Amino acid sequence: MDNAPIIDKLLQLNRQNMVSFHVPGHKNGRIYNKFPYKNFKDILYKLDTTEIPGTDNLHNAREIIEKSQQKASEAFGSEETFFLVNGSTSGIYSMIMSATSPGDKILVDRNCHQAVINACILGDLVPIYVYPNMDEKRGIAMGILPDDVEKQLARHSGIGAVLLTYPNYHGVASNLKKIEEIVHKYDKILLIDEAHGAHLGLSEDLPPSALSCGVDAVVQSTHKTLLSFTQSSMLHIQGDRIDRDRLKFMLRIHQSSSPSYLLLVSLDFAVMVYRTEGRNLMESLFENIKNFKQRIKDIDGIDVMGEEMIGNKGVESIDITRMCIGLEGITGYELERRLRKDFNIQMELSNRYGVLGVTSIANVGEDFDKLLEGLSIISEETGVSRAKLSGNLPENFTFRKVEQIFTPREALYKNKRKILFRKSQGFISGEYIISYPPGVPLIIPGEKINAEVMLQVMDIIDNGGGILGLNDGNCKWIEIIT
Numbered sequence: 001m002d003n004a005p006i007i008d009k010l011l012q013l014n015r016q017n018m019v020s021f022h023v024p025g026h027k028n029g030r031i032y033n034k035f036p037y038k039n040f041k042d043i044l045y046k047l048d049t050t051e052i053p054g055t056d057n058l059h060n061a062r063e064i065i066e067k068s069q070q071k072a073s074e075a076f077g078s079e080e081t082f083f084l085v086n087g088s089t090s091g092i093y094s095m096i097m098s099a100t101s102p103g104d105k106i107l108v109d110r111n112c113h114q115a116v117i118n119a120c121i122l123g124d125l126v127p128i129y130v131y132p133n134m135d136e137k138r139g140i141a142m143g144i145l146p147d148d149v150e151k152q153l154a155r156h157s158g159i160g161a162v163l164l165t166y167p168n169y170h171g172v173a174s175n176l177k178k179i180e181e182i183v184h185k186y187d188k189i190l191l192i193d194e195a196h197g198a199h200l201g202l203s204e205d206l207p208p209s210a211l212s213c214g215v216d217a218v219v220q221s222t223h224k225t226l227l228s229f230t231q232s233s234m235l236h237i238q239g240d241r242i243d244r245d246r247l248k249f250m251l252r253i254h255q256s257s258s259p260s261y262l263l264l265v266s267l268d269f270a271v272m273v274y275r276t277e278g279r280n281l282m283e284s285l286f287e288n289i290k291n292f293k294q295r296i297k298d299i300d301g302i303d304v305m306g307e308e309m310i311g312n313k314g315v316e317s318i319d320i321t322r323m324c325i326g327l328e329g330i331t332g333y334e335l336e337r338r339l340r341k342d343f344n345i346q347m348e349l350s351n352r353y354g355v356l357g358v359t360s361i362a363n364v365g366e367d368f369d370k371l372l373e374g375l376s377i378i379s380e381e382t383g384v385s386r387a388k389l390s391g392n393l394p395e396n397f398t399f400r401k402v403e404q405i406f407t408p409r410e411a412l413y414k415n416k417r418k419i420l421f422r423k424s425q426g427f428i429s430g431e432y433i434i435s436y437p438p439g440v441p442l443i444i445p446g447e448k449i450n451a452e453v454m455l456q457v458m459d460i461i462d463n464g465g466g467i468l469g470l471n472d473g474n475c476k477w478i479e480i481i482t
């Protein structure tokens with residue numbers, strides 16, 4: 001009999017019962033058993049339908065999808081909510097392209113996800129950047145200063161909209177209320193990529209949600225931190241700055257004409273749990289995290305990024321459900337590998353400093369116990385007299401500024417040739433170089449490759465980290481603009 005390689009592998013991984021500190025937020029679906037409708041997951045094939053009488057139509061929702069979207073809108077505090085079946089990516093494209101016109105500038109954080117730059121390519125926009133502050137020791141982006149946003153708005157004419165990532169992948173939240181006041185003072189539209197913050201409304205101890213800060217449109221990856229399936233997200237809007245008809249047009253362009261009902265069903269379920277048990281589950285998660293953070297202090301050489309960052313480097317608040325953990329003497333890349341190989345624990349991502357764990361309301365106390373056990377054994381093995389990390393990188397590593405020569409769209413259509421990546425310093429890149437995860441471009445097409453970026457990329461490659469964006473998957477060749 002022939003085999004089905006994807007199914008085989010996923011079933012094999014499933015049997016391993018790996019502890020998940022990564023997305024999706026439902027953590028292998030085990031939490032579904034706690035709720036009414038739990039059986040929906042066992043009959044998915046029966047729910048995989050299309051637009052027939054009674055099933056409504058995502059692109060013109062008037063019945064069950066409209067009802068579910070209204071429930072979501074109430075729960076998340078928007079005026080109107082749209083379910084997304086093509087990931088937050090489709091929501092980012094749609095909100096950006098409904099808020100801007102071709103040729104506009106758009107002010108974005110340089111730490112944004114590749115989807116934002118792709119929207120600039122599609123919408124023929126000129127990205128202007130605001131740089132996040134950096135925690136240089138940990139190599140993690142911190143907050144965006146409201147003053148930096150204001151400076152760019154004052155300096156550039158022709159900015160159609162502002163898009164910021166809030167909170168960032170590591171759970172760092174800028175002072176969005178202040179930024180909102182500034183952006184609206186300049187009469188610009190404020191769009192938020194809240195891919196990592198769908199859960200923020202579940203507790204006052206989390207950073208305030210973007211909607212509560214008064215922004216105009218927000219995209220959330222429900223699949224990352226709540227309970228829906230991968231690729232299902234939401235777009236929320238409020239106020240009258242966004243042209244809603246144009247937004248709906250853009251959503252029809254950027255989403256499939258055969259939206260998956262499995263994704264819609266999972267969004268419906270995630271909304272139901274959010275409205276009923278969401279806050280209680282978040283309380284339990286907080287208990288587990290507080291307990292974990294108390295106990296982790298006993299582990300030698302451990303560093304956990306926490307609320308001590310608040311008030312520095314543009315950090316207004318921190319999402320404590322994100323755990324950034326470093327262990328002296330071992331790179332984050334290696335720590336991630338060890339946790340997976342020897343302790344059956346999968347973290348979300350790693351960098352030179354440490355690992356990032358994404359927790360959600362589906363994590364249970366036992367998950368944290370296992371992580372503690374793994375970390376303390378690795379710490380003991382690594383030893384108390386810890387060797388300094390070796391590597392090519394400077395001790396204090398920061399987010400490097402790069403020079404933009406062409407807009408991403410101009411770069412796409414220029415003539416190019418391939419050269420060895422290691423020899424590409426000083427050339428203008430025709431391709432993305434994206435550190436994945438998190439999916440943040442280190443180089444955007446049209447930018448000049450400088451020495452620091454080269455070092456950073458080589459460091460990621462040499463440590464077995466992921467680089468995407470180049471046509472050559474082995475990162476040996478790169479297309480440069482001739």
Ligand SMILES: Cc1ncc(COP(=O)(O)O)c(C=O)c1O
Pocket residue numbers: 086087088089090112113115165169193195196221231233438439
């Ligand atoms: C900050 C940010 N924005 C947008 C996206 C894209 O979301 P999706 O994968 O749901 O399309 C991601 C994905 O990781 C992300 O991290």
